[in-house]
Amino acid sequence: MKKMVKIIGIAAVSFGLVAGCGSGNTSGPSSDSSVPKNSQPSSNSSTAGNAKEVKLQASNWKIDVSQPEIKAGDKVKLSFSVKEGAHAFAIQNTNVKVDTMTAGEKVVEWTPDKPGEYQVYCTQICGPTDKHESMKATIVVK
Known part of the structure; x- marks a missing residue:
């Protein structure tokens, strides 16, 4: 009986770790003072027709970015999608x-x-961890 309780306990802890993995991890990479800090996403869910679209697609352990030239002040439509994984x-x-x-796509407008x-x-x-931490991409704003 004690053996069964141990097995159930281990299974429950393992499930909790897998299910909750990363749910509170929003700190991301360490802060860099050379990176702009005051850019804000738009609260407007509709994207203006003149916004520049940046497509970001995640697959296991990489983020692919396709982007046009972006200048400071440009409206940008960020289209996030996932090819594999969560x-x-x-x-x-x-x-x-x-x-x-x-799955699917989420769009955020950002200036x-x-x-x-x-x-x-x-x-x-x-x-x-070593593979997850390599999931980075860069958006260049001129």
């Missing part, structure tokens, strides 16, 4: 965050107000 996104030193997704390199990273622990 991923969540954030752009370092901004308020842009996308909750965990496994960067300073030039610089904006690091996009996965906030959902999605595998071994």
Whole structure:
């Protein structure tokens, strides 16, 4: 009986670790003072026709980015999608965050107000630490 209780306990803890993995991890990479800090996502869910579209697609342990030239002040439509795995996104030193997704597309409108390199990273622990930490991409704003 004690053996069965131990097995159930271990299974419950293991399930809890897998199910909750990364759910509170929104800190992302360490802060870098050279990265702009005051860019905000738009609360407007409809994207203007003149916004520049940046497509970000996550698969296991990488984020692919296709982007046009972006200038500070441009409206940007960020289209997040997942090819495989479960991923969540954030752009370092901004308020842009996308909750965990496994399929479909989520769109966020964002207007960067300073030039610089904006690091996009996965906030959902999605595998071994060394592979998860490599899930980064850069959006360049001129």
